Amino acid sequence: MDPFLIDYLKSGQAWLLVGSGPSSAMGYPMWGALAASSVALARSEGVGHDLSRLESAAKANDYPSTMEEAAAIVGLPRLIQYLRGTLTPSTASKVYEYLERYRIR
Numbered sequence: 001m002d003p004f005l006i007d008y009l010k011s012g013q014a015w016l017l018v019g020s021g022p023s024s025a026m027g028y029p030m031w032g033a034l035a036a037s038s039v040a041l042a043r044s045e046g047v048g049h050d051l052s053r054l055e056s057a058a059k060a061n062d063y064p065s066t067m068e069e070a071a072a073i074v075g076l077p078r079l080i081q082y083l084r085g086t087l088t089p090s091t092a093s094k095v096y097e098y099l100e101r102y103r104i105r
Contacts, residue, residue, distance in 0.1 A: 027090030038070035
């Protein structure tokens with residue numbers, strides 16, 4: 001490995017940016033699936049609420065707005081509780097263990 005790169009990594013000035021690749025590879029749900037789960041929850045527990053804004057946001061694939069509308073219908077604590085149950089990997093991987101080995105601040 002390039003000595004300059006090694007020195008830079010040890011300097012405390014480097015950043016390690018990790019995208020969603022490792023989570024995707026492990027089978028964690030993507031934003032679309034989380035939004036769809038939010039819509040399903042709001043439909044089942046939001047009886048009597050106007051779902052038009054939720055449905056519009058979901059149809060437009062506007063995930064932040066979909067989540068906000070679902071939270072407004074069922075309450076943020078309930079939405080978080082529900083989504084937390086969906087955040088499980090479907091595939092085992094040691095990628096995060098490997099990333100932790102880099103001692104980059």
